Amino acid sequence: MRYVRRVLGGLISLFVGLSITLRELFKKPVTLQYPHEKPSLSPAYRSAIKLIRFDETNSHDCVACLACQKICPSFCIDIEGGKVEGIKKKRATKFTMDFALCSLCGLCIDVCPTVTLEYSKLYDEAGYNRDWNMDLLEEFTDYEEQFITEQREREEKAAAEKKAKAAAAKAKAGKNEKAGKNEKAGKNEKAGKNEKADKVGGQAEEGEA
Amino acid sequence: MSNLPTAPETLADYVSGNLWLFFAIATAAIMGYLTLNALFLIWLERKISAHIQRRLGPMEVGWHGVLQTVADMLKLLSKQLVTPRAIDKPLYHLAPVVVFAPVIASVAMFPFAEDLVILDIELSLAYVFVFGGIGIIGIFMAGWGSNNKYALLGAMRSVAQNISYEIPLILSALSVVLLVSGLEPVIINDNDQLRPASGISLIDIAIVQDAKGWWFVLVQPVAALIYFIAAVAETNRAPFDIPEAESELVAGFHTEYSGMRFAMFFFAEYTNMIIVSMVATVLFFGGWSGPLLPGPVWFFGKTYLLIGGMMWFRWTFPRLRFDQLMSFCWTVLIPLSIVNLLVTALVLELL
Amino acid sequence: MSKPRAEAEHDSDEHETEKMSRILGSSVAELAESSEHADYAKYGYHHVYLANIESIPEITRHFFDAGYLLEMVTCQDRRDDAGTMRLVYTFNHLAHLDRHLVHADVAADAEAPSITSLYQAADWFEREVYDMYGVRFSGHPNLKRILLPEDADFYALRKDFGRIEDAPQES
Amino acid sequence: MSTEPNPEPNPAMAPDGDPEVYYLNMGPQHPSMHGVLRLVLKMRGEEILEAEPVIGYAHRAHEKMAENRNYLMFLPNTSRVDYLSGMIYNIAYCQAIEKIMDIEVPERAEYIRIIACELNRISSHLLWFGTFLLDLGGITPFLYCFDDREEILDILDSVTGSRLTYSYGRFGGVTMDVDSAFVARTRAFLARMRDERLPKYRRLVGDNVIFRERCEGVGVITRDVAFRYGVTGPCLRSTGVAYDVRRAEPYSIYDRFEFKIPTRVEGDTMARFDLRIEEMEESCKIVEQAVDGLPEGPIMPAKPKKRYRPPAGEYYFAVESARGHFGTYIISDGTDVPVKLKLRTPSFSNLSSMPDVLRNTMVADTIAIVGSIDVVMPEIDR
Numbered sequence A: 001m002r003y004v005r006r007v008l009g010g011l012i013s014l015f016v017g018l019s020i021t022l023r024e025l026f027k028k029p030v031t032l033q034y035p036h037e038k039p040s041l042s043p044a045y046r047s048a049i050k051l052i053r054f055d056e057t058n059s060h061d062c063v064a065c066l067a068c069q070k071i072c073p074s075f076c077i078d079i080e081g082g083k084v085e086g087i088k089k090k091r092a093t094k095f096t097m098d099f100a101l102c103s104l105c106g107l108c109i110d111v112c113p114t115v116t117l118e119y120s121k122l123y124d125e126a127g128y129n130r131d132w133n134m135d136l137l138e139e140f141t142d143y144e145e146q147f148i149t150e151q152r153e154r155e156e157k158a159a160a161e162k163k164a165k166a167a168a169a170k171a172k173a174g175k176n177e178k179a180g181k182n183e184k185a186g187k188n189e190k191a192g193k194n195e196k197a198d199k200v201g202g203q204a205e206e207g208e209a
Numbered sequence B: 001m002s003n004l005p006t007a008p009e010t011l012a013d014y015v016s017g018n019l020w021l022f023f024a025i026a027t028a029a030i031m032g033y034l035t036l037n038a039l040f041l042i043w044l045e046r047k048i049s050a051h052i053q054r055r056l057g058p059m060e061v062g063w064h065g066v067l068q069t070v071a072d073m074l075k076l077l078s079k080q081l082v083t084p085r086a087i088d089k090p091l092y093h094l095a096p097v098v099v100f101a102p103v104i105a106s107v108a109m110f111p112f113a114e115d116l117v118i119l120d121i122e123l124s125l126a127y128v129f130v131f132g133g134i135g136i137i138g139i140f141m142a143g144w145g146s147n148n149k150y151a152l153l154g155a156m157r158s159v160a161q162n163i164s165y166e167i168p169l170i171l172s173a174l175s176v177v178l179l180v181s182g183l184e185p186v187i188i189n190d191n192d193q194l195r196p197a198s199g200i201s202l203i204d205i206a207i208v209q210d211a212k213g214w215w216f217v218l219v220q221p222v223a224a225l226i227y228f229i230a231a232v233a234e235t236n237r238a239p240f241d242i243p244e245a246e247s248e249l250v251a252g253f254h255t256e257y258s259g260m261r262f263a264m265f266f267f268a269e270y271t272n273m274i275i276v277s278m279v280a281t282v283l284f285f286g287g288w289s290g291p292l293l294p295g296p297v298w299f300f301g302k303t304y305l306l307i308g309g310m311m312w313f314r315w316t317f318p319r320l321r322f323d324q325l326m327s328f329c330w331t332v333l334i335p336l337s338i339v340n341l342l343v344t345a346l347v348l349e350l351l
Numbered sequence C: 001m002s003k004p005r006a007e008a009e010h011d012s013d014e015h016e017t018e019k020m021s022r023i024l025g026s027s028v029a030e031l032a033e034s035s036e037h038a039d040y041a042k043y044g045y046h047h048v049y050l051a052n053i054e055s056i057p058e059i060t061r062h063f064f065d066a067g068y069l070l071e072m073v074t075c076q077d078r079r080d081d082a083g084t085m086r087l088v089y090t091f092n093h094l095a096h097l098d099r100h101l102v103h104a105d106v107a108a109d110a111e112a113p114s115i116t117s118l119y120q121a122a123d124w125f126e127r128e129v130y131d132m133y134g135v136r137f138s139g140h141p142n143l144k145r146i147l148l149p150e151d152a153d154f155y156a157l158r159k160d161f162g163r164i165e166d167a168p169q170e171s
Numbered sequence D: 001m002s003t004e005p006n007p008e009p010n011p012a013m014a015p016d017g018d019p020e021v022y023y024l025n026m027g028p029q030h031p032s033m034h035g036v037l038r039l040v041l042k043m044r045g046e047e048i049l050e051a052e053p054v055i056g057y058a059h060r061a062h063e064k065m066a067e068n069r070n071y072l073m074f075l076p077n078t079s080r081v082d083y084l085s086g087m088i089y090n091i092a093y094c095q096a097i098e099k100i101m102d103i104e105v106p107e108r109a110e111y112i113r114i115i116a117c118e119l120n121r122i123s124s125h126l127l128w129f130g131t132f133l134l135d136l137g138g139i140t141p142f143l144y145c146f147d148d149r150e151e152i153l154d155i156l157d158s159v160t161g162s163r164l165t166y167s168y169g170r171f172g173g174v175t176m177d178v179d180s181a182f183v184a185r186t187r188a189f190l191a192r193m194r195d196e197r198l199p200k201y202r203r204l205v206g207d208n209v210i211f212r213e214r215c216e217g218v219g220v221i222t223r224d225v226a227f228r229y230g231v232t233g234p235c236l237r238s239t240g241v242a243y244d245v246r247r248a249e250p251y252s253i254y255d256r257f258e259f260k261i262p263t264r265v266e267g268d269t270m271a272r273f274d275l276r277i278e279e280m281e282e283s284c285k286i287v288e289q290a291v292d293g294l295p296e297g298p299i300m301p302a303k304p305k306k307r308y309r310p311p312a313g314e315y316y317f318a319v320e321s322a323r324g325h326f327g328t329y330i331i332s333d334g335t336d337v338p339v340k341l342k343l344r345t346p347s348f349s350n351l352s353s354m355p356d357v358l359r360n361t362m363v364a365d366t367i368a369i370v371g372s373i374d375v376v377m378p379e380i381d382r
Helices: A002-025 A067-071 A107-111 A138-173 A179-208 B007-015 B019-052 B068-078 B089-107 B124-145 B149-182 B202-212 B221-234 B259-284 B295-314 B322-350 C005-011 C014-031 C053-065 C121-133 D062-067 D072-081 D086-101 D107-135 D140-160 D180-206 D209-215 D223-229 D269-292 D346-352 D354-358 D363-372 D377-381
Strands: A049-051 A077-083 A090-098 A117-119 A133-135 B187-190 B193-196 C034-037 C047-051 C068-078 C084-093 C100-106 C111-113 C136-138 D021-026 D038-044 D047-054 D313-321 D324-332 D340-344
Touching (some): A002 B019, A002 B295, A002 D180, A002 D209, A107 A117, A107 D072, B019 B259, B019 B295, B089 B259, B124 B149, B124 B202, B124 B259, B149 B202, B149 B221, B149 B259, B149 B322, B202 B259, B221 B259, B221 B295, B221 B322, C053 C068, C053 C084, C053 C100, C068 C121, C084 D324, C121 D346, D038 D363, D047 D354, D062 D072, D062 D340, D072 D377, D086 D107, D086 D313, D107 D180, D107 D363, D140 D180, D180 D209, D180 D269, D209 D269, D209 D363, D223 D346, D269 D363, D324 D346, D346 D377, D354 D363
Parallel strands (some): C111 C136
Antiparallel strands (some): A077 A090, A090 A133, B187 B193, C034 C047, D021 D038, D313 D324, D324 D340
16 A cells, blocks of 8 residues: 555656646746847946046046055056156056956955046957956057146146145235144145045946946 | 558569669668657757756757757767777677667558558567667667776666566557457458458557547556656666766766767667657557548657657656666566556456 | 764753863863963854873863864964974864864874874864875874875975965066 | 875775776766766775765865965955855855954944845755756756756846855955845845745655655765764754754854754755755745845945954854855964965865765765765865
8 A cells, every 4th residue: 555655646746747847848938048138237247357437537547556466366467657757646557457367356446545446347258368468558548648738737737726725825824823724624625525536436437337 | 751652562562673672762761761850859859858947948050949950960970989999899889880770670660651651560569679679789789898887887777777678668568469459350451351450560559549449548548658658768768867877877878989979879869769659659549540630640740749748757857766767667667567467358358 | 982972962951061061171171281261252262272192082082072073173384483283173062162172283294193083074184184284193094195186295285385485477 | 395105095995806896986077076076986886885085176275375365365265165155155254354353344234244145055055956956867957946046146246246256245344235126136036936936846856756766765974974074064954963053153143033943854865955945945034034124334344454464363263154064264473464274164074974975875876965965076175
């Protein structure tokens, strides 16, 4: 009797299985025909790292501080740079990343003080060799001269503003004893604001992309 | 194929001089059919499995990938035949042929319609089983000749499995044979000679069902089920695919075969499927008999439906373990088929 | 050996296991050269011992009899500071959290006693220590390389192997 | 350094003069050896007399790498130790460092971590389920599982930007915040998993007579074997020991959630299967509670540290990975580079019990058993 029950019970379980697969047979497939259709990328999609192009300067903001190069666990970032003739700001003159080594962990993005690194949304990256040492500055080289001129102007303008402010403060100081203090506070505030604006800009761009 | 002369008269006519021509044409036709059939079945299997798994399967070559298998075959044809060094050469090279050849021979004996049969042999049912048995030798040759432990294990499993499952297979077929001989005899006009239908001839079995108007599956459901299970095991398909069990034995007996040699095994598997399904069609589902549509349509329709069932099985169940497979055969199928046979005989005696 | 340990733990109540742990702690401390309580919240273990390498099997026996699980065996290369390798054994109880760290110093070329006869888990752990640090275990049934290739001629986790400064610089 | 004299071979594997005994080398290239496991089997016919796992084919020297870089730089390695539950390992490493350095983690980040880890646990179990069935020759459930797993990966992808090696955790929080779409998607996934998928898996696979025949009584790990070999995780729980690090030494905020530690007493393959299915349900429960209780707030501390220099000392931190007790043992000398970082991975011990468990089984059982203990080779080889 146990034998019969076992055989029958087994048979029923088999038919249950068959009925499940039969039902699945007539359902719509869930796959994507990959090269013809492409998945919608997640907003957080991480692909090769790139330098952010800021609207106000039309260029990146890498100051070659080497923070990313130092933190990179794959040692795949190579940066050179420094002082550029004519402007105060430091600039990167070489910024290459070897994406054959990069693991897209994002530590470089985390440590970047000027928030000029982000993930690109490149998709379908494949190649025939392992030469993935990419020059991140490539798209900026044409603008570099223009940037430097503009940056000089900006810096001059900022210096002029500062001077004017200082003059105004000085004028005020004639009446007010706390002049020195005020100037300092104003300067600090401005620097903080600038940094914040940069950050917000960077994040917005990331979000939009 | 329909313009081929039917067997009973033509054999007599052609014996005089055209026998070789006839066989040449017939063999070519069968080969062509089997090749197309295998290509189609492989595509069908991939499609069915894909849709069961909520995929689309091959989509690139031809309409819904229908030519995919043709492309695959071309690829296999163009591939290098890798021959391992330490093999038993004659066995290794002969094995694919030994596996493939008998299945061609079997197909010749099926009545696709009442007047459409290539070789009408009186003992055709027995012949089909005999040819079915030869393939196992080929599998064992492949396993032994490859000089590979996985292949040998697969081959030994295969032999044990096939020999065991042949018993319920034949016992369940025997119930039908008994039925044909034991029922009120149907008289067949064979070349103007009247004779009672023989249970061991495929065409006679089909004729009897056609004449009676009902299929044997109705009176022999247990035999039909046993036959179907044993047939799946005979073809080494999941859930009885332990000879090639890819998760255990890599590829079983054909581990060392590549290119077209591998394709021969592959073809043999799918051809075996169609043979056991054709036998089932004739034994239990009335062969070509059916209303309205012409005989061959019914015949092939039923056959491919059964094959679809086998594929459905394969993509639903996990694989049995070797000892379970054997004990299932010896403790469930064989006793059941013997009981079924005895009951059939008893009922026929009482009627 | 044959009595199912886990069951024994479940049968005994909380209080009893705590008492057992105290007794165990003191008996192990007796065998060890030094013992310390550690702040679990900070360090993640309750006791730490420094034992003579010879007394490791005996200490292990105590833990084994009390139904402690051998969590890991590892090693620290202290040849630069102290001239020895330091084996680290971690024991924990499954039913009540009580983690013990046992340290034992052994010279790099000396043999440490294997504890595989009690904990088979130590089999692979000791092989790994041998593989990575070159510390050999006497009485180990199958002491050979486990993660590195059989023909490796180095011990990968020794401090003098594969320092990043030694790596060939890319052009 | 000189080459050591070759130690004597494993005595259990030595030939014993029986002409019918032969050796079969299963792996490292074999369809069901889960990557690069190699089993040397001493066999008679289909029966296995002795089995010896040979590992190390995926050794990537994670522990050596840890000693050569600072704590932060080791972060991406963690999710590569076990790529199937990378999130759990990644977060575990962060939690270890946070504990050592007393870094306060914002509430919201803790909740997000729990959600991510438990989703990751479900996906890991799903993949195990699929490949296990693949080992048994059932191919279709594998694809169904991947359908579900895909949904989890998409959900995690939407916050981490990665599908497998997440690098999502940071010391003190997580990299990216979740939004309402994430929450809605997670809820939908939980509903689908509980109402449709898990019952279906039970009916399609768990009840199937062939499957039961293959699993029941096969590969029994007794309590004694589990204890001596240090087996943890579902394999240990299938022997009746309710040991789960999430309960035994609660880390993160697991003590706030209600969930069961499912156990079985049989210790066989079937028990491990049942257990994992039930664990998926429990994980669903945890995720649901975490999603319900998800507080507003920051996801990183207000001022993340720039450099991480844990005080000198030794630290041990354990979590429950999808496969068992995962321990991070760190020796610090007060600099920002660890002196030693040992990863105690559960599969390592679980697999080491195989010689005992595989003795006197059949070839087909071997595959089923190795599949059922859920080994992930990179985690073993590290």
